[in-house]
Amino acid sequence: MLLVAVVIVVCFLAALLPFLFPGAVIALFGKLLNDALGDPLWNLVPAARGILVTSGSGGPMLTLEGVLAVYIPVLAALFFLQRR
Numbered sequence: 001m002l003l004v005a006v007v008i009v010v011c012f013l014a015a016l017l018p019f020l021f022p023g024a025v026i027a028l029f030g031k032l033l034n035d036a037l038g039d040p041l042w043n044l045v046p047a048a049r050g051i052l053v054t055s056g057s058g059g060p061m062l063t064l065e066g067v068l069a070v071y072i073p074v075l076a077a078l079f080f081l082q083r084r
Contacts, residue, residue, distance in 0.1 A: 005078045012071040019064050034062040037070060 015037075017030035035058055042053045042060035049055075052066035062070065 001078070001082060005075075005082065008071070008074055008078060012067070012075065015062065015067045015071065016064075019067075031061070034067065035059060038062045038066070041066065041070070 011033060014030045015033050017024075018027040018034060021027045035056070038053045038056075038061040039059060041048055041062065042055075045052070048066070049060075052063060052069050053060045054063050055061075
């Protein structure tokens, strides 16, 4: 369970990189991750379009609000599961 939590935290930090360092080479991994997570969210939750997911040059990608909306509940659930 701890390994899953570490992977989720690393992915969360990587997803924040494009917003913290726009245009930097280090942000490319986060941009790819946001693009990969944006496609299913765009298709499965049409109400999220424009707020959590926006259409970019490479297809739908997560916005900053989308990153927080996806990762914060997952991190909270993992935190509470580890406290048991």
